[in-house]
Amino acid sequence: MSVGTPPKVKTGQDLGIYSLRGLAIVLMVAGHVIGVTPDTGMNVAHGSGWRISYELLEDIRMPLFTVLSGFVYAMRPLTDSANYPGLMRGKARRLLIPVLTVGTLFYVMQMAIPGTNNSPEFTDIWHVYTLGYAHFWFALALFIIFAIVAIMDASGWIATKGLFTNEGVVG
Template structure:
């Protein structure tokens, strides 16, 4: 099924909204019985978290690569301008927002974890909460800049070679260094290159035969993943399933061409939600605990609502304040106007500079 340029772009916008909801929902539930809502490891809620585990972050990263392909490094006047823009977009919010969250955890009673204030510097050089993604993507953009300068990603064949190499490193040779989330870089690079390739070679990849193969891979790999629930299959098996489930799911979701105006609108706030959802979710969880509300479905609903709505309100309130827009959301320092939400009118904006997460 061939998707028109307009429809295809609105599909990506829709998937951004879906991806951010899945991400917030996952963090509300928690990755284990010691975080989030601390649901039991053998509960249906833990199973629901696990079912989407190999789709959430791959989808996020594929969208990032897909959107990058609209405005690659070659369209900038210099590599330094491109990298400076990514430092502004990624590292300023990393320092500001991660610091605020660290302080919130430290001073707020009832939070799941607390660290000594003297260790706060760790959050800038080591993975911390969901901010590891910002560190890892900064590394990915440095690698992509080198690959683009040597035109390694200009042809489908060479791009697929890079994808295979990145995937093999991710699956078989996981990095052990945690500094600046280097251990996550092979994972991010794999799905970023996949997303870039899906956009750059769209007409070649999105053909019926390839989509059917992706569907088979998705059904088989997801079924095996669910079969392994509560089983420690090992890091390499988990990484292999992440690649198979994540890549096939992303190809299938893009090929469906689904559009939803509400998700398109929400997706435009995805970077703000990514950065600040934890503030709303944690606040809601602490307040519900103080009110002795222990109904899990209600806690999930309220946590999800707070995790999505608080960042949206914050983005709208800070939009006219240049200092806060730069510090909280990494807006361009030289920009004259704050970003405004994309209206789903059936048309696609020419600029994709605001699309999550960069």
């Protein structure tokens, strides 16, 4: 590849969207590293540059990531229910496996290492997989949303403009 030549991408992929997804991920991770309060994450005090950047971006991080996830799905929506298992395998690989592995490791490390922001009990480890634990609730929620939207898409329930607009309301 020569200088100035854009990288090759699969058909249907938008590098701008994928770049924004990368930025959204970096912003989310940075937010968790800095910490929601001065007592969490890096224990960054109020008034510091890191705390101010966290607070300025607070209303952008998760909505940006969520909107981009939906946009990427909309680029290749599920139109045939026969493709549902493949879509869910992909979503499980990207969302559930990290919850199972990293979520479990995160929980166990918080349980075992003194002085962490939280000291959970081993008997509550099932929260990681059912209710979501710490920031891992977001991955579980996205998985559930994708599962429901894909079923609705494949069934044709959201294929018509009128379903969720005034045109679909009998009045």
